[in-house]
Each structure stands twice: as C-alpha cells, then as structure tokens.
Amino acid sequence: xxxxxxxxxxxxxxxxxxxxxxxxxxxxxxxxxxxxxxxxxxxxxxxxxxxxxxxxxxxxxxxxxxxxxxxxxxxxxxxxxxxxxxxxxxxxxxxxxxxxxxxxxxxxxxxxxx
Amino acid sequence: xxxxxxxxxxxxxxxxxxxxxxxxxxxxxxxxxxxxxxxxxxxxxxxxxxxxxxxxxxxxxxxxxxxxxxxxxxxxxxxxxxxxxxxxxxxxxxxxxxxxxxxxxxxxxxxxx
Numbered sequence: 556x557x558x559x560x561x562x563x564x565x566x567x568x569x570x571x572x573x574x575x576x577x578x579x580x581x582x583x584x585x586x587x588x589x590x591x592x593x594x595x596x597x598x599x600x601x602x603x604x605x606x607x608x609x610x611x612x613x614x615x616x617x618x619x620x621x622x623x624x625x626x627x628x629x630x631x632x633x634x635x636x637x638x639x640x641x642x643x644x645x646x647x648x649x650x651x652x653x654x655x656x657x658x659x660x661x662x663x664x665x666x667x668x669x
Numbered sequence: 670x671x672x673x674x675x676x677x678x679x680x681x682x683x684x685x686x687x688x689x690x691x692x693x694x695x696x697x698x699x700x701x702x703x704x705x706x707x708x709x710x711x712x713x714x715x716x717x718x719x720x721x722x723x724x725x726x727x728x729x730x731x732x733x734x735x736x737x738x739x740x741x742x743x744x745x746x747x748x749x750x751x752x753x754x755x756x757x758x759x760x761x762x763x764x765x766x767x768x769x770x771x772x773x774x775x776x777x778x779x780x781x782x
Binding site: 559561564589591597598599600601604645647655656657658659660661662 | 700702704709710711712713714717719727759761763770771772773774775776
C-alpha cells in the first residue's frame, strides 16, 4: 500500500522566516499531489496541487511546492511566513489509477511566533 | 454555494449507542468521501462513493456503514459506537474524473464515552 511521509510533526518559527515542509510518498507510478492546510478550528483547504507539467507549482498565500519525481518528493515552501500561517499542513497523494482517493500524510503543525 | 455541509458539529455518545453523520454538497459533484482525523495520523479514508448508487470501503471501514442517498447526500452511520471511534469526521467531495481536488466540510467532532 502506498504511504505518505511528512518529516516534521511540529515546526516553530518566527515571522519572516522561511518555511520548508517535507513530503515523500512511496508509489512508483503516476501520481497527483496536493498540499492542504487546516487553520485552527477550520476545515481543510487546498493550498496547491500538481497533476502534470511544470514541477514547480505555485499556490495561494505565497506557497509553492516542487515535485521531484526521482526523489518521490513534493516539498512545500514559503520564503517568508506570517503569524497567520499558523496551521496544520497535510500532504496528500492520489495514485493516477485510483481515481479520487487520497492518501494523507500525518500532518505538520506549524506555529509562527510574532 | 454552501459547498460541503455536515451535521452535527459536535456529538457525545455512550458506548453502544448509534448515530448517523450527515453530509451534503451543492456543487453537483459525483464523488463523496468520509474521513476520520486523529492526532498524528492525518486523515484516513473510511468509505467513499465514486458516483450515486455506489459505495466502497476505504482504509478504515470497520464499525461504519454509509449510504449515498442521492447525488447530494452521503451519510455515515455508527451502529454501535466504541471509544476508538472518538475522532473528528470530515466529509469531502470532488467533481470531474480528471480533477481530484477534494472539497471538505467543516467536520464533526465525535466523542464516545
């Protein structure tokens, strides 16, 4: 079965610091990749997604992610975080031939201090 | 558009009680999903419905049943709740076959005593 690994469970950083969250998956075939964010008390929202094409994907709120096929990775980055980026971030993977179903990572809790 | 709605928002049950979680979407999506979210484990798929009239088991289906009542509604039933089912439950939906972006509801926080 496919697995999705997020390397950090908790990240604490100061405003204006750069953020990078790691995500690796185990499936060797075609994949669709997602990053979702869950702000405190809210439901999951899509940050960005990769289906095909340019492996550097830009999402909302200044986030971007890079798909590196050879490393089975889809790391999320933001050059300068804000206090409002405090949230839990989930990487999710859909195998290209398992239409619709998502496999989620365990999530990374990010706390940005003023 | 309300998107994906879920009821109730909170529920406390005693072991052995039953309940149904309701989910509805107004985006004319074909597929709907039920997940549970537990600390340190991310979201795990319980059941899904690829289209109206079909349902399939996900990763953690034991102790649950589902009904795809129509295109809009997808309910999750706990027949005999257990403390291990204490969790936050999310419903999601997505539309076209080539678009796997899922839209999530606000969640139901369930506690089983």
